[in-house]
Amino acid sequence: MAERLSLEGLVLASGETELVHGIDLAVERGEVAALVGNSGGGKSLSLLAWLDLLPPGVRRLAGTIRLDGTVLEGPGLAGLRGGVVGLVPQSPTSCLNPLVTIGRHFCETLACSGRAARAEAAGRLAEVGFATPERLLGLYPCQLSGGMLQRVVIALALCRDPDFLFADEATTDLDLESQAQVLVLLERLRDRRGIGILLVTHDLAVVARLADTASVLQHGRIVERRPVADLFASPRAAATRALLAAHHALYEGGTAA
Ligand SMILES: Nc1ncnc2c1ncn2[C@@H]1O[C@H](COP(=O)(O)OP(=O)(O)OP(=O)(O)O)[C@@H](O)[C@H]1O
């Protein structure tokens, strides 16, 4: 069972433009590490680079990935996905095939079919809060709400019992009830199964509720990294203060900086 996954000195570029300028991140089992920051700061690309899933046109110029101290490259790095790390990408629909039923998605992820696959899939869906999971297996993604899709994608990401879960904006665009369901689910995964969660979000309410530590990413640089309680109590970086001011303005009627 892996305990610590880290990324050191990540530099990303597209053409001549450097997008991420040497950032360090880490996540440990049993903790929620948040990566926060405004849109375009490089959160999703950093997470994808960590799993060797960069989109075409973006290159990793530097960066060392370690699992419990061992440097991963090539096949070792490819082996991270699924078994060690489950990925919940930024848009749940982007990783589901609209022409394929939910049951079929599970068959492909579990690499098995028939009654055993259906039973396993139903169990995984029950784990993320579906009361009648069998009913879902014959449905297509377009027949599910955003909150249901998000939980299906989390269930798929957990199929191989990973030690870590990377969740990119897992609660964005969900109604409040669905947001709460996903947050409770993530909290349970950490507390009961000891999964280490990397939570990518720009929503500080989610960070306050769930995260143990937070790294603030601005224009491809980590400008502050602290335990969440400290970050909220005494933000140091201007970018953190601006995020907090916007958060207070939105939720408490304060004035944004
Ligand atoms: N495929 C790509 N090719 C070139 N540049 C890209 C590509 N994807 C993202 N970028 C650029 O990299 C930067 C970081 O993008 P990224 O998607 O990581 O931001 P983010 O912090 O996840 O933002 P958001 O909060 O909106 O999801 C942005 O300037 C973006 O325009």
Ligand SMILES: [Mg+2]
């Ligand atoms: Mg993103």
